[in-house]
Amino acid sequence: MSAEPQRHVILNVNVLDVGITHDAWRHNNLDRLAFVDAGYFQRIGQIAERGTLDAFFLADGPGLREDPRFKPSRSLEPTLILAAVAAVTENLGLIGTASSTFNDPWELAYRFQSLDYVSGGRAAWNVVTTYSPDVAGNFGLPELPDRDARYRRASEFVDVVTALWRSANGGPPVEHRGEFFTVSGRLPVPVSAQGFPLLVQAGGSPAGRELAGREANAVFSAELSLRAGIDHYNQVKAVAARAGRDPAHVKILPGLITTIGSTEQEAYRRHEETQVSAPDGFPLTRLAGSLGVAPDELDPDAPLPRKVLDGPPDPKHFKASLGFRESVVRLAQDENLTVRDLLTQLAGGGGHRKIVGTPEQVADTIERWFRAGAADGFNLMPDRFPDGLEVFTDHVVPLLRQRGLFRHEYESRTLRGRLNIPISSSVAAVSAAS
Amino acid sequence: MTLPTPKAPPPALVAVTRSTLAELLDPAGAAELPRLAARLDAVADALILGADLVFEAGTALEAGTATGAGHAGHAGIDPTIAAITLAHHTRRVGLVVAAVPQRDHPYNIARRLSSLDHASGGRVGLFIGVEDHRATAGSPWTYADPVAAAADAVTAIRALWRSFPIDTIVADRESGLFAESHRIVAIDHRGAFDVDGPLQVPWSPQIWPPVLAWSAGAGGSALARVADVVVNPEDTRLVLHHVGSLSELRRLLSTAPELPSSPAAPVPLRARFGLAPADPPTGGRQAFPDPAHNPDEKQKPDEKQKPDEEPNPDEAQKKVSHVR
Structure with a gap:
């Protein structure tokens, strides 16, 4: 790593529907059906590529998890959106989320390798185990398997998928018999320009960090404070080193929500628009949901209750994201916040850091986290599309370039090439899978 | 099954294997793709993608292709x-996607096909298959007989x-209301697959993309009963070109007669097969009950109502407990 002449920050854009804020659709003048329009996603991909961003990222869960009464949510299937974006871009990486609980490893390996092939080696699979209990019923399960079972399955699933990708790249045929899967044969799909897709891991639970350190090429994490960011960065890199990997081969990319204005006042005005239009109790309900308690258990004028600070009584069966929960609780404790203060600080952002400010202020935050060793880059979450991304590529990217922190043009067409991850070290546990 | 009246020219279908799709979409051949795509629009009513998933090896069609057998072992890509990708490069040809609910769960198939129908302006169809002979054996989702599972998947997919x-x-x-979500319904499908729904993709242009089945394949008659269009090797109401390689496809596209020109807007694939526009029922259990729009006072807002029938123990045993 020290041999690299220049180290750049990695920037992906997380295309959350039409923007991460609940009311993005009320402000951005997009068609009401933009969230199911492949052409809309293609235009966002073209903006991202104009800004030489590393990748287009899609979060996902296979179900209608949130009531769409107040906002659109994940709809079109990610690998297909990404293939549509691939058709109008040449360099942009394509990262799709898919659940290891609600897919089959053979089918998923085949489909992602197909995407990687048609896109010229630009794909990555973001592994999630899916924490939303409502999804289980779509797949014949009476309830979501507990967290331990999901992560055991995820670990075996990832081993099988990577062994299948290697089998398509001249590796041995897979002969796998495990707790969850029996798979044999060679994946009959062509090699891509980067060999096979990269692996990304999202999820900040302890088991998630362990999986990331052992297997992932990049981690999409949720951090609210710089101190926690540095701690978790070091934890994942240490797991990688213990697993015999080069820690530089797992990139840490926290989410970063941006509301940008040409002046601070303009940015705050834009932010306020969103705050005042929230449906009654919406921020509190969201916060309660991510803490795993009922809204009426939170007193706005008191600190978080003991029961929340003590942690979930049974992490195995906690029905929300452990990673989000941890980062929110840590922020409240570190800064001794009441529930009301906490809501102000979160600014509707859930477990991810949110910045409201000028392009300089956004670039400063990115630089500070990068230089402090809290991040190798960010998964950007603009408040609204497309203007929230345009202002980033037009005004923040040039600042980062001036500071020597970001590329002027793409140096490699494949995602693996840009992230400088050799095929041989992308997965440590290959032999264990076959 | 409904096919156009004899007065209309028979639909011209071009069936390509997964390995031909890999050749066609090889990034190295990107320069040629727009021209081939334009020819497809001109000469074919529909392209069948992944024909090797639905037409059994050794059939008359497969044997009729000069080089088909030689390409059977080649690597292919997901249809x-x-x-x-082809929806992006074409404007009017139908795109019939072969899918097999053996390793691909019906929820995921329904979602991807609906996504495709949105992206293509209503040009998509589903060709239902029973088994992917090139995949690892078995199903991770159900112990049901594969033919029964494929038929059940069609029912679940249409409900989604x-x-x-x-x-x-x-x-x-103004009001901040994005969706009248009380009108979204669960499906509570029970069979070889249990699927609660709803689908997260709203109605695609065709709502119900046509479902095709192959009469001579495994489970032909069972699948014919649930399909909208049955493809039969002896049927003169269809013109079926089976293509086993990119060079065969190039040859076909350069020699096949052009279809009568059609309007600039894409024709729904259902119409090409002579099917009426879909008119599905909209009732069912509310997925997001709203007290202001609750047809049943007794239903508590946050309580999902399950069908009240007792689960059939034989049915229950067919499910694979995929997370043990």
């Missing part, structure tokens, strides 16, 4: 990924496709 009416999306910027 849904190929379909969205109707669960989220697109006119629920009102996107009223």
